[in-house]
Amino acid sequence: MAWQKLCPLEEIPALGARVVEHADGDIAVFRAAGDSVFAVADACPHKGGPLSQGIVHGHKVTCPLHGWNIELASGHACAPDEGCVRNYPVRIEAGTVWLEL
């Protein structure tokens, strides 16, 4: 496990996401409301939709394929849907986003 430097916070659109390509599958790094950052696997538990492309609201994202809502902090699908995506530790330091892989 190691912290990786990603990019300055402003290079992720507010209420948006960028993708980190990774051997185990892409990771979506979100800049949610209040500039809080989250990272989860970029595959919806429903049918693998790219969560990074969804609309971000509060600390949730809506999958672009079939509209599941995912809690970014936990990776859990919002009720009544059931499922979970892996989440990754992520932090901001001096305006730069870091991800632990």
Next chain:
Amino acid sequence: MQKQKLVMVGNGMAGVKTLEELIKHAPDLFDITVFGAEPHGNYNRILLSPVLAGEMTLPDIMLNDLDWYRDNGITLHAGRKVVEINRARRTVRADDGTEVAYDRLLLATGSVPFILPVPGKDLPGVIAYRDIADTEAMIEAAQHHRHAVVIGAGLLGLEAANGLILRGMEVTVVHLGGWIMERQLDKAAADMLQASLEAKGMKFCLQAQTAELLAADSGRVGAVRLKDGTELAADLVVMAAGIRPSTSLAESARLHCERGIVVTDTLQTVTDPRIYAVGECANHRGTAYGLVAPLFDQAKVCANHLAGFGIGRYLGSVTSTKLKVTGVDVFSAGDFQGGADCDEIVLHDRAGGVYKKLVLKDDKLAGAVMVGDTADGAWYFQLVREGKDVAEMRDHLMFGQSFTQSQLGDAGHQGQSQAALLPDTAEICGCNGVCKGTIVKAIREKGLFTLDEVKKHTKASSSCGSCTGLVEQILASTVGGAYQSTDKFAKPVCGCTEHTHGEVREAIRQQKLLTIPDTMRALEWSTPNGCATCRPALNYYLISTWPFEAEDDPQSRFINERAHANIQKDGTYSVVPRMWGGLTTPDELRAIADAAEKYKVPTVKVTGGQRIDLLGVKKSDLPLIWSDLNAAGMVSGHAYGKSLRTVKTCVGKEHCRFGTQLAMDLGVKLEKMLFGMWSPHKVKLAVSGCPRNCAESGIKDVGVIGVDSGYELYVAGNGGIKTEVAQFFCKVGSDEEVMEYGGAFLQLYREEAYYLERTCHYIERVGLEHAKKLVVEDAANRKALYERLLFALKDAPDPWAEQRTAPLVRNYQPIDLTNNGDRHGLAETVSS
């Protein structure tokens, strides 16, 4: 901040629904305490009859078990009755001495059965029919006794009598009125219902007044004596002669009561605004409702007010009744008695056991009564509630939804339109593969009451929406009177607000709101930045109302409009360059072929809109492929947006021996004029050069058909989910007029339609005459609309060219951990 204290007296469906809504909106606002006289959680009182009839069990009808109260931090005092409200000290006291203080008090005390003041009313074996205890007492009595008398032939009385018969008792129903269910049925319907109940073994004494209940030797009730001297054997007497709002507690606290606790449109008592009342105990504008659907409406408004939004108003409800007696179908809704100013349409097949009466007033359905065949009840009720003009379908109306809609070309997919007749295995939602049985099961087990809940839990009707009508019918037939259909656009935009689409549009225009945060602030949005439903709608309303002034927020657009390409199921995108009017050139085709090879596009397809789709492009390749296509003179086809899609053309007079007009030329002109037009939903046009209509103008949002003397304009067609034939709009003489009339129509649609409403649904809502009046008949208004359209579309840029420049292009590229060329240098790694 310290939480406020909310105390609720009464633990029934209306009250708990209010708490559920409140917790949804403001979970942390109140410390909640609930007093309930019954020792249970909240259960579905409407389903007591199926429990009595042995068709369901008590666990089946629990809506909120004790865990629910605990999980939501609600203190429940079950089995304790509140006996005093002290308004000065703001406390309530229960019969066991428990005292609790409140900041807000919610009275949901429900109703009490009316007990006839006759001698013997207190004998053992004489009960009312109101709660679980009564139901259990009846089940118990049926095991040991033979004769039962039910007093009152209303909904509740008949359901009780039916249940007791099924449990083996001999039952006589005593009724004061001239016919049964006289508040819900006319005499003809009641007579037919009575005959079918008699066939099940039920006996009736009508116009009969109970004089006395006589004791048997055992001390238990033994007989009922009527005023005319008749004596009926009765080991069990069920009083079902009506209910009265339970107001004694409110009256003792000197709250104004008059056939219920009198409340305002925000469900606050008129006496004390800290105290609310919902449900059967409340009297709103002179009516105390006894059916569950209006109570749920009240619950929503009350919860809003408690949550501090204060914008919802309860304005009363139209109600419908459905008798829950298996094998006997009765339905009534609205004003079914009629009167001098009403017309009646009646179908009466005595031998076949079918009676239907529809009452019409001013070309609107005012009410309906049905016996024997009630499959269309939900549809009639919807027509009553919506106040829809039925003049056009009047002659088909009696024969039901299926027939009427087949006449109007409006059947669901597979032509199904009668959910009640379908088997459990029938697939209702073709998009998500949901069967009827799955929907019914979810409704029963999860206690669902609304279309939105069914959508969330089962996914039925959550994709294309063509099965919405069927799902609503299933809801209506499963939950009965508890279901109220609502017009999609009459409801709030989403869970983030109480405002409807219409109210939001109006506020944006009136208050000149220019950003999404400003709009949310002005309209008191309950979430910090909305959700995936409201944000795209707000964004469209802003940019269409205030072009060049409002801020277009890409993060509030669906990914397709953000990435200017169509997302596919594997996360790749499709790229469709514009081909004006469906025309292309060898150079363009060569450039497309080169791009397809260069970016290894796996699928190249000709679309229905006369252009070429490159499917399977990686997101990071999008700016590159656009750059190549731009270099060959091509621009975005907007094949991904709620926007102008294509203008389909036939070859027209340019080549065709039948052509009367230059269809290709006009198509290109229209497409160039409308380039970059965002709209409530996608917009497709077509131009045909003659009435053979090879461009399929008859199923387009705006369809143009050339004739020798000019052009015919058709609007509001749709070739999608439900095929809608476009309606004739007007005839014009020149290309310029086609552009002006067609453009003005589209601008009207852009200004008035709600987000995600296609032109066919918009026209269905406002009426074709409305659009004709504002576009065809009013020349000044037409010109103004057309000018506003041209203004909004002035210098519309190619989004592809815009997106592939810095810094926007960054959004298409992954953050590369290994890429040394990153301008921040090597990705640094720190061991943890």
